[in-house]
Amino acid sequence: MSSDSVMGDWLFSYDTLNRLTSSLAMVGPYTSQSGCWAYDSFGNRTAESWQTAACPTPETSVPATASYNGSNQVTWTSVNAAASGCLADKLVDTFRSCPVTLCKVQRIM
DSSP: EEEEEEEEEEEEOOTTTOOEEEEEESTTTTTTTTEEEOOOOOEEEEEEEEEESSOSSGGGGGOBBBBTTTSSSSEEETTTTOOOOOOTTTTTTTEEEEETTTOOOOOOO
């Protein structure tokens, strides 16, 4: 359990690879809110949701919020259920048209 004077008390759960899979606010301004996360086989976060119900099991049933191509590049993201149409430029590894929540990554040659 993690305790904070502003955010309250939270319980966190992790999978066998030590990745965050769920959180539950026990006390504080977010009491009874759950955060749920899922990952693909590369360890990329593919889903995130916040809800008042318990997180689904298995975690793979959390609604998808991102996807990746065979080169492990972000091809699609969703923020607050709105698809961003994030594109990855394979020539320079630069993200174009990405939401603000993603960092811009650029390979400098």
